[in-house]
Structure formats: structure tokens, C-alpha cells
Amino acid sequence: MTQTTLSHLATTERLFFDQAGLDAGRVAGLVERGLAGADDGELFLEYRQSEGLVFDDGRIKTAAFDTSQGFGLRAVAGESAGYAHASELSEAAIGRAAEAVAAVSRGYGGTLAAPPQGTNRLLYADESPIAAVPFEQKVKLLAEIDAYARAKDPRVRQVTVSLAGEWQAVMILRPDGERRADVRPLVRLNVNVVVGDGERQETGSYGSGGRIGLAQFFDPAHWRNSVKRALRQALTNLEAEEAPAGEMPVVLGSGWPGILLHEAVGHGLEGDFNRKGTSVFAGRIGQRVASPGVTIVDDGTLPDRRGSLTIDDEGTPTSRTVLIEDGILAGYMQDRQNARLMGARPTGNGRRQSFAHIPMPRMTNTIMEAGPHDPKEIIASVDKGLYAVSFGGGQVDITSGKFVFSCTEAYRIEGGKVGRPVKGATLIGTGHEVMQRVSMIGNNLKLDPGIGTCGKEGQGVPVGVGQPTLKIDRITVGGTQA
Numbered sequence: 001m002t003q004t005t006l007s008h009l010a011t012t013e014r015l016f017f018d019q020a021g022l023d024a025g026r027v028a029g030l031v032e033r034g035l036a037g038a039d040d041g042e043l044f045l046e047y048r049q050s051e052g053l054v055f056d057d058g059r060i061k062t063a064a065f066d067t068s069q070g071f072g073l074r075a076v077a078g079e080s081a082g083y084a085h086a087s088e089l090s091e092a093a094i095g096r097a098a099e100a101v102a103a104v105s106r107g108y109g110g111t112l113a114a115p116p117q118g119t120n121r122l123l124y125a126d127e128s129p130i131a132a133v134p135f136e137q138k139v140k141l142l143a144e145i146d147a148y149a150r151a152k153d154p155r156v157r158q159v160t161v162s163l164a165g166e167w168q169a170v171m172i173l174r175p176d177g178e179r180r181a182d183v184r185p186l187v188r189l190n191v192n193v194v195v196g197d198g199e200r201q202e203t204g205s206y207g208s209g210g211r212i213g214l215a216q217f218f219d220p221a222h223w224r225n226s227v228k229r230a231l232r233q234a235l236t237n238l239e240a241e242e243a244p245a246g247e248m249p250v251v252l253g254s255g256w257p258g259i260l261l262h263e264a265v266g267h268g269l270e271g272d273f274n275r276k277g278t279s280v281f282a283g284r285i286g287q288r289v290a291s292p293g294v295t296i297v298d299d300g301t302l303p304d305r306r307g308s309l310t311i312d313d314e315g316t317p318t319s320r321t322v323l324i325e326d327g328i329l330a331g332y333m334q335d336r337q338n339a340r341l342m343g344a345r346p347t348g349n350g351r352r353q354s355f356a357h358i359p360m361p362r363m364t365n366t367i368m369e370a371g372p373h374d375p376k377e378i379i380a381s382v383d384k385g386l387y388a389v390s391f392g393g394g395q396v397d398i399t400s401g402k403f404v405f406s407c408t409e410a411y412r413i414e415g416g417k418v419g420r421p422v423k424g425a426t427l428i429g430t431g432h433e434v435m436q437r438v439s440m441i442g443n444n445l446k447l448d449p450g451i452g453t454c455g456k457e458g459q460g461v462p463v464g465v466g467q468p469t470l471k472i473d474r475i476t477v478g479g480t481q482a
Contacts, residue, residue, distance in 0.1 A: 007122070007125075007126050007183075008122075008126065008169075008181040008182055008183045008310070009171075009179065009181040011126045011169060011181070011183050012045070012047075012169050012170070012171040012181040012182075012183065013171075013181075015047050015169055016045050016047070016089070016171055020069070020089045020090075021090075022089065022090075022091060022094075023091065024173075024179075026091055027043065027091060027094060027173060028173060028175065028177050030043075030091065030094050030095050030098045031043045031073065031094075031098065031173055031174065031175045032175035032176075033098050033102070034073055034075055034097065034098030034099070034100075034101045034102050034175075035075045035101070035102075035105070035112065035175045036105065036175075037077070037105040037106070037107075037108050037109050037110055038075040038076055038077050038104070038105040038108070038110050038112065039076050039077055039078065039105075039110035039111065039112065039113055039337075039340065040076040040112065040113040040336055040337060040340065041073070041074045041075040041076050041081075041101070041174075042073075042074060042172050042173065042174050042314060042315065043071060043072075043073050043094065043172070043173040043174075044071060044072045044073075044074070044170065044171075044172055044313060044352070044355055044359075045071050045170065045171040045172075045173070045355070046069060046070060046071070046072075046168065046169070046170050046354060046355040047067075047068075047069045047168070047169045047170075048066075048067070048068050048069070048166065048167070048168045048169075048354070049065075049066070049067050049128060049130055049167045049168075050064075050065070050066050050067075050068075050130075050164070050165070050166045050167075051064065051065045051066075051130045051164065051165045051166075052064045052162065052163070052164045052165075053138055053139065053142060053162065053163045053164075054160065054161075054162045055139075055142035055143060055145075055146055055160070055161045055162070056158075056159075056160045056161075057158070058143075058146060060139055060142070063135075065130075068087065069087065069089055069355075070085060070086055070087040070088070070089065070354075070355040070356065071085060071086060071089060071093070071094060071097070071355050072084070072085040072352070072355040072356065072357070073085070073094065073097040073098060073101050074101065074358060074359075075101040075102065075104050075105055076104075076336075076337050077104050077105040077108040077110055078108070078110070078341075079337075079341065080104050081104060081337065082100065082101035082102070082103055082104030082105070083101065083358045084096075084097035084100040084101050085097070085355050085357075087355075087356075112175065112176065113336065113340060115174050115176060115178040115315070116178075116180065116311070116314065116315040116316040116317070116336070116346065117316070117317060118180070118317075119310065119311065119317040121301070121310055121317065122310065123211065123301070123303055123304070123308055123309070123310050124183070124184065124185055124211045124212070124303075124304065124310075125185070125213075126183045127185070127213065128165075128167035128185065129165045129166075129167065129185045129186075129187045129212070129213045129214050130165040130166075130167055131167075132213055132214055132215075133214045133218075137218075138163055138214075141163070141217065141218060141223070142161045142162075142163060144223075145159075145161045145191060145223050145226075145227060146159045146161055148223075148224065148227055149161075149191065149193055149227045149230070149231065152227065152228075152231055153195065153231060153235065155195040155196055155197055155235070155238070156193060156194070156195055156231070157194045157195060157196045157201065158193070158194040159191070159192070159193055159194075160191075160192040161189075161190070161191050161192075162188075162189070162190045162192075163187075163188075163189050163190075163217070164187065164188045164190075164209075165185075165186070165187045165214065166184075166185070166186040166187070167183075167184070167185055167186075168183070168184040168186070169181075169182075169183045169184075170182050170183075170184070170313065172311075172314065172315040174315070178315075180311050180315035181311075182309065182310045182311050184211060184309065184310075185211050185212065185213065186209070186210075186211055186306070186462060187209050187210065187211075187212060187213070187214055188207060188208070188209030188450065188451060189207065189208055189209060189217050189223065189226060190205065190206070190207035190451070191205065191206050191207070191223075191226045191227055191230040192204075192205040192230060193205070193227070193230045193231050193234045194234065195231070195234040195235055195238055196238075197238055200238065202234050202235075202237035202238045202240075202423075203234055203237070204229075204230045204231060204232065204233030204234025204235070204236070204237060204409075205230050205233065205408075206227075206229035206230040206233070206449070207226070207449060207450070207451040208226060208449040208450050208451065209306060209449070209450035209451060210304045210305055210306050210450040211304055211305065211306065212304050233390065233408065233409050236409060236421045237408075237409070237421065237423055239420075239421055240420070240421040240422050240423035241420055241421070241422055241423070242422065242423065242424060242479060242480040243386075243407075243410065243422040243423060243424045243425035243477065243478075243479030243480060244386070244412065244422065244425075244477060244479050245477060245478060245479035245480065246476070246477060246479075247474055247476050247477070248384065248385045248386060248474070248475070248477055249382045249384075249385035249386075249413075249471060249472065249473055249474065249475075250385055250386045250387075250388060250427065250471075250472045250475045250477065251378055251379060251382060251385065251386070251387045251388070251413065251469065251470070251471050251472075252388050252467070252469065252470050252471075252472065253387070253388060253389040253390070253469055254375070254444050254445065254446035254466075254467060254468050254469045255446035255447060255448050255449070255465075255466060255467070256390055256391065256448040256449070256451075256465065257388060257389070257390070257391055257467060258366070258367065258368065258448060258465030258466050258467035259394075259405075259448070259452065259465050260391060260394070260403070260405050260427065261296065261366065261368055261465065261467055262363060262366045262452070262454070262463065262465045263394055263396040263403055263405070263431075264396055264401060264403040264405075264429070264430075264431030264434065265296065265324075265401070265431040265432070265435060266296075266298070266323075266363050266366045267363075267396065267398050267456070268280055268281045268398055268401055268431060268432070269281055269296075269298075269323045269324075269331075269332050269333060270332065270333050270349070270360075270361040270362065270363070271332045271333055271334040271335060271338035271339060271342060271344070271349075271361040272335075272338050272360060272361050273398055273399075274332050274342070275341055275342050278398065278399050279399070280399070280400065280401045280431075280432050281329060281332075281432070284329050285329050285330070285331065286329065287328065287329055288327050288328055288329075288436075289324060289327065289328070289329045289432055289435065289436070290324050290327040290432075290435035290436055290438065291327050291435065291436055291437070291438040291439065292326055292327045293326060293327065293371050293372075293438070293441050294324055294326070294327050294368065294435055294438055294441070295322070295324060295325050295326060295368065295369040296322075296323045296324040296366065296367070296368050296369070297320055297322050297323060297366075297367055297369065298320075298321045298323060298333050298347075298349065298363055298364055298365065298366045298367075299318075299319075299321070299364065299365050299367060300312070300318025300319065300320075300348055300349070300364030300365060301318050301320055302365055302447075302464070305365050305447065305450065305464045306365075306448075306450045306451070306452060306463065306464045307363065307364040307365040307366075307452065307462060307463040307464035308364060308365060308464070309348070309351075309364065311348070312335070312348045312349060312350045312351055312359075313350055313351050313352045313359045314335060314336050314346070314350035314359055316335075316336065316346045316347075316348045316350060317348055318348035318349075318364060319347050319348045321333055321347045321348075321349070323366075324435075327435075327436075331344075332344070332347075332361075333347055333349035333361050333362070333363060334347045334349060334350075334361055335349060335350030335351075335359055335360060335361045336350055337350075338361055348364075349361050349362055349363065349364065351364075351461050352461075353459040353460055353461055357459050360456065360457065360459070362454065362456060362459075362461055362463075363454060363463050364463060364464070365447070365463065365464035365465070365466065366463070366464070366465055366466075367445070367447070367464075367465070367466040367467065368441070368445075368466070368467040368468065368470070369445060369468075370441065370442065370443050370444065370445035371440070371441025371442060371443060371468060371470070372441070372443060373440045373441060373442050373443060373469075374442070374443060375442045375443075375444050375468075375469040377440070378440045378442055378469055378470070378471045379413060379416060379417065379418060380416040380417075381416065381440060381471065382413045382416060382471065383413075383414075383415060383416065384412075384413065384415075385412075385413040386407075386410055386411070386412065386413060386422070386425060386477055387410060387411040387412075387413050387418055388407045388409075388410045388425070389407075389409040389410060389411070390407065390408045390409040390410075391405050391406065391407055391408060392405075392406045392407070392408040393405075393406055394406060396431070400430065401430045401431035401432050401433075402429070402430050402431075403427075403428070403429060403430070403431060404426055404427070404428050404478075405426060405427045406425070406426050407426065407427065409421070410422050410423075410425045422479070424479055424480055425477055425478070425479050426477070426478035426479070427475055427476070427477060427478075428475070428476040428477070428478055429475045429476060434472055434475060437472050437473045437474050437475070438470055438471065438472055438473075439471050439472075439473045440471040441468055441469075441470050441471075442468035442470060444468045444469055445466060445467065445468045446466060446467070446468065447464060447466035448464055448465045448466060450464065452464055452465055
């Protein structure tokens, strides 16, 4: 038997076999029965703890703790899949699920695919970030952050601080007896500040997190930086004028602005959309889809990052997948089913929100690599345009690649210099077209601070993004000032 890591496997065996009382041999027999004649499939076992605290108006507003567990059993036959799940971890429930999913391959006669390759990589420790710090210390930390933020500026009217932690243990069992395991910590600290001047009020926020413990959040240097960034954004917006409108050059800042890349381009490079021919990138491997110099990768192997996983939710080790190389489409992100149907290899991008959800191709950490230009040189090249530093919500149509994104922090560029802040700016465009209008790429690649969550077909999973400063020669800016 190939093991993911000895520590992860031992931890999950205690949870699912010792504590839940499942017998590994009998469960494997049930899985084998449910997947008879199928091409692929697995039993996904999950245990999850989650905790969330919100400090608002000088007091704890909400404090929640939840424990959940369950399984999902999948049988894949060609393009079809049968899926059954339950929150009851018992051999009887798994047996009922096996009977249900067997219907998809009845009379099909497929050949079971080989199991995912094993790995001994260890991206994070087994310890739960929730249990590592007493509840009282977490409350004290949030109160200290609140007091510090309020004392920083007399214009601060409201402060909301939240701390969230999660610990997920998963095991993937296949009918051939192969087992894969992963234990995944996840934490996030968020600071939101409301400032006011007369009747005008503006908001700023900053969050950070990753697959790490809570220790760094108790470092004053870390959380004071979060307060500083949230407050700076709020005060900047308080002075902002109405955003210009029209087609113009736009400079995107490094780090979190990569969320536009994630939405406008990343989803279109997922295997299912390309197999079905619904993506604008379908059938275009080897063709130019972006400007020279644009290289985009999806990398689930980065230590501590929010989108990183030792293995995906099918048991495949995550990898560094080159999607676009020097402007040429190089590949797609694949789960096992779509990879098999497309004659490709799985890339470790089969992900699901929980045991109650079927896996599908999803991003992990999607990054544009650095280029040769100094960020100051990029700004100086623009006579009149927009400098977008941070984004909020947005919408994208996967089929066409068309997107609309709102800026939460942006500035005018005038005469090659960053000018007045603006509010109400939205960027409107088409992903593959915008990528072909990238003319300068900065040498300052930066990853986001660890706050991303991606939605697809009703499922949300943690992700990361990153990019250097980059210049887009033309993009439509929606604003209120001509």
C-alpha cells in the first residue's frame, strides 16, 4: 500500500477506524461492490472541526464551533457518475450508498483505472489550529486589535475583527484497497474598519491566513499591519473622488488583484469546460492566447498557502501545472474523470467542498509569473489611466470569458504618476482579450495574503492567487465621471 504520509494516514486511521468503528477490510469490500464495472471512483471520508469568532462594537458578537463528519461514495462510468453521501459514518450507510451508485455502471463493463500515484510530501502538520490556543486568548486578541484600531485615528467609527479556524481530515479509499490521507489546517484573520467625516463614511478591510497555526496572528507586528492596511484603505476611500469612465490603460497591482486573473482566465482553463467545448480555450493547446511574456501556472504544492493541498480530493498529489507559457496555451487543470476522457494526466485539481459534494476540476493557487519591468517603470509609461490596487466582488461568464469586477481601492494615473484615489471603478472586459493586451509585466511577483474562496456550481473551496504589477493597454473602466 502506498501512503501519502505516515503521520496523516495514522491520524485518519484513528478517526475513521478506531473512533468511528469502521473495519478497513469490510469497507473496502463495500466500495469494491459499489464500483464493480466502473471506470473509476472512491470512498471519501471526512472529519471537520470549525470555529469562528466575530468581535464587533467592542464585544464578542458571535462565537461558533462545529464538528461534522461523513462520507461520499462515487462510481464513474464514462461521462456519467453516481454519487451518494451521508453524515452517518457506518458500514450500513456505506453499504446502502454502494447499492445506489452501482446503478451507474450496471451493464457498463468498464476497466478500473489505476490508483493515483502516492507521495511522501508533507505540506503542513497534523495539529489542529483550533485546539492549539485557548478560547479566552483568542477573545483577548480580538479585543486588543479592536482597541488598537480605534485608537489609531479619531475618524474610526466601527471596527469588526473576525478569527476563523478549521481542521479537516480526509481519507480516500479505493476498491483495490489503496488508501490516501490528508490533514488540512486553515486559519484566517480579518479586520474591517469604518471611518467617517461628517455624513460620509467609507470602509476598508484586510485579511490574512493560510494552512498554518495561529501563532503568527498573536504577533503584534502581524495584526498591527492588518489594522494599518485596513485603515489606510478606508481613509483613502474617504478622500476618493468619482472614478473616470471609458476605455483606458489600467495598471493592476501585485498580489490580490490576481483574483481577476483567477476568475477571467483560470476557470476557462479547467478540464471540464474544455472537454465539453464550452470554454473559449477549448481545443487551443499550442495556440497564442496571451501576450508574449505571460506565463500562468496553477500550483497546489506551495507550503502554507490557502489553496495548497498535499493531495486533492481524489487522492492525486497536487502539482505545479503550467497553463499558459510565454503567451501560448500549454495545458488545463484536470481531475481524474476529465483527464481520462481527454487522454490527459490528472494534475491534482480534483476538489470538492465537503463529503456531500462530488469532485470537479478546480484551481488551487493560480499565479502569473514575474516579468522584467520595475513597477515604477510601468506606472511611468501611462499618461492617463487607472491604477487598481484591490478588488471586491465580481462576475464572470465562463463560456465567453466576459467579466465585471469592482475595485475597492484605485487611483488615477496622470502624467506617469499615481494621483488621486477614486471610488466606484469597475473593470469590464473579456479574459482572453485582456490577456493579449498585457504589455508590461513587473518583477515584483506577490501572492495574496490568504483570503480567497472560489465558487463553482454551488461549491466553495479555499484558493490562492498571485501576480506581479502588470499593465493592460486597453480595458473598459466603468465609472461615474467621463
